[in-house]
Amino acid sequence: MLLPHGTVFALVDGRNFELYRNSGTEAEPQLDPLPVPELEVTNFSAGMRRNDVNLPHTSRTGDGSNDSFDESAHAIAAADWLNHQVLQHKIEKLVIIADPRSLGEMRKRYHKQLEGVLLKELAKTMAGRPTAEIVSALKG
Secondary structure, eight states: OOTTTTOEEEEEEESSSSEEEEOOOOOSOOOEEOOOOOOOOOOOTTTTGGGTTSOOOOGSSSTTTHHHHHHHHHHHHHHHHHHHHTTTTTTSOOOOEEEEHHHHHTTTOOOOOOOOHHEEEEOOOOTTHHHHHHHHHHHO
């Protein structure tokens, strides 16, 4: 896959959010890191199943089950930030790489304009990986 010059790459997993821009050519991408914004993680009810609503508060905390809510909220916050950037015309070409669960949460939040600039999605955990490995995963 050709990755146009200027394309923004968003890597998301349950806890991390990384941004890169292709400063190279379509055939020879060079991913340069971009500053990562402070996400406003406010939607902690994301992904909550109906039967969880009636559980006492203590049943949902302290045992790690709360982590899935935090991870969903993180993915939603990343999608909301990306939507805002696209709507402000700060991102014109976008690739999203996220673990399958985060990608599923994010897809629910995509604005139509984000869908219009989205070149590719990859359901894979790549946050923290070297940029050459990221490019290789996209080409594979």
